[in-house]
Amino acid sequence: MTRPVTGLAVASALALVGTVAAAEGELNIYNWGNYTPPELLEKFEQEYDVEVNLDGYDSNETMLAKVQAGNTGYDIVVPGDYMIKVMIEQDLLAEIKPNEMENFDNVDPKWVDVWWDPGRDYSIPYQWGTTSFTVDTAVYDGDINSLSLLFDPPEELKGRINMLNDMNDVINAGLRYLGYGRCNGNEEQMREVMDLLIEAKQHWRTMDYATIEKLTSGDVDLSQNWNGAAMRARAQRPTLQYAYPKEGFTGWMDNIAVLKDAPNMENAKLFVNFMMEPEHAAMASNFARYANGILGSEEFMDAEMLEAPEIVMPADAPAPDFVTPCPQEVVDLYNKVWTRLKQ
Amino acid sequence: MLSRRAGLSRAALLAPALAIILAVGVLPLGITLVYSVLTPGTYGGVSWAFSLDAYVQFLFERDIFDDTLQFNGAYLSIFARSIGLAFGATLGALILGFPTAWFIATRPREQRNLWLFLITLPFWTNLLIRTYAMLLIIRDEGIVNLSLMQVGLISEPLSILYTDTAVFIGLIYAYLPFMVLPLYASLEKIDMRLLEAGYDLYAGRWKVLRHVIVPLARPGIVAGCVLVFIPGLGAYITPELLGGGKKLMIGNMIAMQFGSSRNWPFGSAAALILMALVVLVLLAHARAAGREGRAHG
Numbered sequence: 001m002t003r004p005v006t007g008l009a010v011a012s013a014l015a016l017v018g019t020v021a022a023a024e025g026e027l028n029i030y031n032w033g034n035y036t037p038p039e040l041l042e043k044f045e046q047e048y049d050v051e052v053n054l055d056g057y058d059s060n061e062t063m064l065a066k067v068q069a070g071n072t073g074y075d076i077v078v079p080g081d082y083m084i085k086v087m088i089e090q091d092l093l094a095e096i097k098p099n100e101m102e103n104f105d106n107v108d109p110k111w112v113d114v115w116w117d118p119g120r121d122y123s124i125p126y127q128w129g130t131t132s133f134t135v136d137t138a139v140y141d142g143d144i145n146s147l148s149l150l151f152d153p154p155e156e157l158k159g160r161i162n163m164l165n166d167m168n169d170v171i172n173a174g175l176r177y178l179g180y181g182r183c184n185g186n187e188e189q190m191r192e193v194m195d196l197l198i199e200a201k202q203h204w205r206t207m208d209y210a211t212i213e214k215l216t217s218g219d220v221d222l223s224q225n226w227n228g229a230a231m232r233a234r235a236q237r238p239t240l241q242y243a244y245p246k247e248g249f250t251g252w253m254d255n256i257a258v259l260k261d262a263p264n265m266e267n268a269k270l271f272v273n274f275m276m277e278p279e280h281a282a283m284a285s286n287f288a289r290y291a292n293g294i295l296g297s298e299e300f301m302d303a304e305m306l307e308a309p310e311i312v313m314p315a316d317a318p319a320p321d322f323v324t325p326c327p328q329e330v331v332d333l334y335n336k337v338w339t340r341l342k343q
Numbered sequence: 344m345l346s347r348r349a350g351l352s353r354a355a356l357l358a359p360a361l362a363i364i365l366a367v368g369v370l371p372l373g374i375t376l377v378y379s380v381l382t383p384g385t386y387g388g389v390s391w392a393f394s395l396d397a398y399v400q401f402l403f404e405r406d407i408f409d410d411t412l413q414f415n416g417a418y419l420s421i422f423a424r425s426i427g428l429a430f431g432a433t434l435g436a437l438i439l440g441f442p443t444a445w446f447i448a449t450r451p452r453e454q455r456n457l458w459l460f461l462i463t464l465p466f467w468t469n470l471l472i473r474t475y476a477m478l479l480i481i482r483d484e485g486i487v488n489l490s491l492m493q494v495g496l497i498s499e500p501l502s503i504l505y506t507d508t509a510v511f512i513g514l515i516y517a518y519l520p521f522m523v524l525p526l527y528a529s530l531e532k533i534d535m536r537l538l539e540a541g542y543d544l545y546a547g548r549w550k551v552l553r554h555v556i557v558p559l560a561r562p563g564i565v566a567g568c569v570l571v572f573i574p575g576l577g578a579y580i581t582p583e584l585l586g587g588g589k590k591l592m593i594g595n596m597i598a599m600q601f602g603s604s605r606n607w608p609f610g611s612a613a614a615l616i617l618m619a620l621v622v623l624v625l626l627a628h629a630r631a632a633g634r635e636g637r638a639h640g
Contacts, residue, residue, distance in 0.1 A: 061387065061602035068388050086386050165588045167603045206505050206587035218484060219504070328385055328605070335604045336404065336417075342591040343417040 027267040028053045030063060030074040032254065035127075037287035044274055050267050058209070067092055067259060075262035076271060078126050078254050082325040085116040087257070094258045096269055098124045103276035111293035115324065117255065124272055125293030127228075127284060128253035130313075130320045131169055134211070134230045136221040138239040145317075147177040147245045149222060151200045158203045162214045162223040165207040167338045169224060169250065170197065172323060176247040183326035185333060194337045201341060215240060227310040228289035234310070242310045244317035251320025253293070379611035387605045397612035418596070418613070425593040426620075428507065428582070429575035432514035433522075436571045437564065439515065440522035444563075445556075447523075448530035459527065462520050470517060474584050477513050478504060481585075505587030513581040521570040529563025530556070562632065569628045573621050593617050 027044075029036065033056030041052045055074070057063045060083040066072055068090070079087055087093050098104055099112075099120045111125045135144045140156050150173060153161060163170055174193040175184055184190055208214060211223045216236040225233070230242040256275055258268040274280055281292040282300030291311050298306060305311060313320075326334070379397050381389040404415040447458040465473055480486050481503045488500040503509050533556065541551040557564070579594035586592075591599070593613070600610030 059602055061605070065387055065601055090386060201589065204589060206589060208588045217482065219482065325386075328383075331605055335606070338604075339417045339421075339591070339596075342589065343420050 025049060025267075026051050026053070027076065027264050027271055028055070028074045029076040029078075029271075030055050030057060030066075030072065031076070031078040032056060033058055035078070035254075035288050037283050040280060040283045040287075043280070043283075044271060047274070048267070048270055050264075050270075070261070072259070073263060074259055075264045075268040076256060077259060078256055079123075081114070081116040081253050081255070081322055084123050084255050084257060086325055088117065088122055092260055093122045094260045094262060094265065094268075095121050096258050096272060097121055098272050098276070101269070101273045101276065103273050106276050106278055106281075106294050106296060108293045108295050111253070114253070115322070123255035123257040124276055126254045126256045126275070127288055127290035127292055128251070129227045129290040129311075130249055130251050131164075131224070131226050132230075132245060132249040133243050134215060134223050134225040134233060134240050135243060136215075136237065136239050137241045139221040144241060144243045145245050146243075147173055147247045149243070150224070151177050151196055153200075153203050153222070157222050159205055160221040161204045162206045162208055162211060162220040163204050164211070164224045165209055167334055168323070170207075170341075171334055171337060172250060172321075173224070176245075176249075176321075179247070182321070182323050183330050185327070185330045187333070190333055190337055194340055197337070197341050207342075212236075226290075231289045231308050231310040244314060246318065248318050248321050251322045253322070375611045375614055379608055379615055381608050383606045383608050385605075387601070387607060389607050394608070397606075397608040400609055401612060401616065421591050421596050422593060422616075422620075424590065425576055428510055428514065428592075429572050429578070431511055432518065432575045433568050433572045435511060435515040436519050436522040437568060440519055440526055440567060441560075441564075443519075444523050444526035444530050447527050448533075455531075459524075462523050466520065471580055471584075473517065474513055474581050477516055478584055481509060481512065504585065505589075507586070509585040509587075510582050513585040514575050514578060517578075517581055518571040518575060521574070522567040525566040525570065526560060526563040529560040533559050565628055565631050569624060572624060576621065577617065 027050050029041075029052060031054065035056070036054055041054060044050065045052050057066070060080050063077060063079065064083060064086065067074070067077065067087070077087075084093070098107075104120070104124075107120065107124060111128075112120050114120075117123045133150065135149060135157075137144070139160070140149070140154060142154065149157060150161065150163070171193060172182060174196050175182060175189075178189070178192060178196060180186070180189045180193070184193075205220050206214060211225045211229050212233045214220050215223050215225075215233045223233075225242070227242060230240065234240045234242075256272055258265070258272065262268050275284075276294060278294050278296035279300045281294035282297040285292050285297065285305060286300075286302050289305070289308075289310075378389055380393055380395060382392045382394045382396070384390045399412070401418050402414065403412040405412060443462075447455055447462070450458060482488070483500040483502065483504065485504075487503070488497075491497045492500065503512070537555055537559075538551055541555045546554065577594050578592065579598070582590075582592040583595060588595075597610050597613050597617070600606045600613065604610075
């Protein structure tokens with residue numbers, strides 16, 4: 001999953017981070033772009049007398065590639081669920097034991113025993129959400145809770161669709177529509193998925209991460225979307241509605257973790273504990289428009305967040321599907337399908 | 344022969360330039376070359392086992408069942424599309440740039456600087472912002488469509504944005520100054536009396552253009568074409584923003600290998616293949632320039 005970097009990187013030049021990181025009283029955060037409220041960092045700076053630097057990335061893979069190269073100077077990263085598992089396997093994260101920290105009791109128990117970090121020895125929840133799609137109900141007034149809108153669109157939506165420019169999000173939607181399993185290494189089934197995507201592509205106008213802009217500018221009337229982005233888009237185009245397709249949709253969680261070679265390990269741990277305070281988790285949610293996994297944060301959240309249809313799922317919606325990382329053979333197969341789709 | 348002392352000081356004077364070439368040219372290229380013949384690591388990176396798979400993968404794919412090689416034109420067609428678009432943009436820039444450069448070259452000397460200044464003015468703004476501005480202009484509800492509908496020439500907005508046409512327009516717009524400036528440099532040097540001589544010898548305007556102006560402007564034409572074609576080939580932002588991202592270009596395809604595709608060796612190999620193409624174009628340029636040198640020398 002990938003999100004666009006539209007926010008300004010508050011960070012000083014990266015080169016500087018590398019050289020001054022050893023100095024005391026600093027914390028270097030590497031988070032998704034446009035995802036961290038500046039007030040939150042200011043509050044941490046004041047409370048602990050620490051200078052915080054923030055830098056942004058636009059996909060889990062970009063972040064991983066940089067961290068793998070080494071010597072980033074970053075302390076905190078915020079990987080998605082599957083990326084936490086990958087980074088633990090690759091021995092890139094410090095075992096900071098958040099489960100023994102003072103504020104850990106605030107973490108919602110349903111986000112403790114997660115498959116990507118069972119028992120939470122490495123990471124804590126930051127934000128979680130779903131990846132589905134947004135439709136303008138003024139343009140299409142039928143039932144929106146079906147993936148057929150993406151793959152076999154009604155007349156009024158043809159040529160008015162934006163898909164995410166993301167191999168996994170597009171292929172997973174196709175797999176769900178055909179009723180096949182995720183991380184699919186079955187050649188025959190993947191060939192069917194490829195044919196489905198190529199056939200549907202003629203009805204898509206764009207494949208782009210900038211979903212909010214595509215929807216609010218009127219370039220498209222339907223876009224694959226993350227729920228928080230859907231909420232931000234709806235603020236500018238009120239007839240937009242976020243779909244909960246019956247075939248299923250992706251769930252994801254970004255998690256705060258500390259790099260093994262973090263230069264400011266103690267400050268990083270302080271920050272992890274700080275982020276388990278309900279008030280601070282709520283600040284992040286109010287900014288990014290996603291739910292967090294911290295109990296008691298509702299109290300500090302904007303009223304509209306508590307009843308937004310993008311966040312409060314209807315009772316009859318299927319449970320979000322948290323997709324695990326796929327083995328290399330499957331990734332290779334997905335690559336072939338994706339390259340053919342975009343050749 | 345140089346004295347020992349002069350030799351030493353020459354080496355010392357050359358050292359900074361050589362160090363820079365080594366650090367920012369040879370070294371990264373060497374890493375790319377080495378990575379391209381390794382095996383992809385799990386979750387990105389490389390594992391240190393020699394393999395030419397990355398180069399094989401460019402043209403062939405292994406059958407999952409019996410491991411035989413089959414021709415696969417997917418990457419080739421991505422390269423072909425990028426080359427086609429870059430070539431088209433070069434041609435478009437030449438057609439627009441030539442009259443522009445001629446116009447500037449034939450202004451009175453004191454006005455030329457102003458015109459040149461206007462040509463270079465867009466460079467003061469970041470390419471991303473200029474491309475985004477172009478997106479706003481040609482969008483369905485953009486200035487072009489709104490004014491055309493206002494005048495009554497069209498009733499429905501033209502769908503230009505997110506098509507190959509939009510990429511063409513964007514590339515031509517982005518790189519036009521690279522065409523105009525070398526053309527101007529060549530045209531400005533032309534002795535206008537040669538044109539008069541041509542007319543005196545009963546050549547029409549077309550003949551003068553073909554047999555006098557174009558041959559004299561040749562170095563500028565070649566340089567302009569090279570300067571537009573090469574960046575156009577690797578263009579990333581323009582196809583991504585204006586093309587709508589439905590089709591891969593070389594640049595985006597390479598970037599993808601280091602991200603979700605987790606295939607660094609293939610990304611490195613594709614980058615080297617692209618570079619080989621660029622070198623071929625430059626060689627053709629050098630040969631053309633060489634011929635030029637002999638013809639006039």
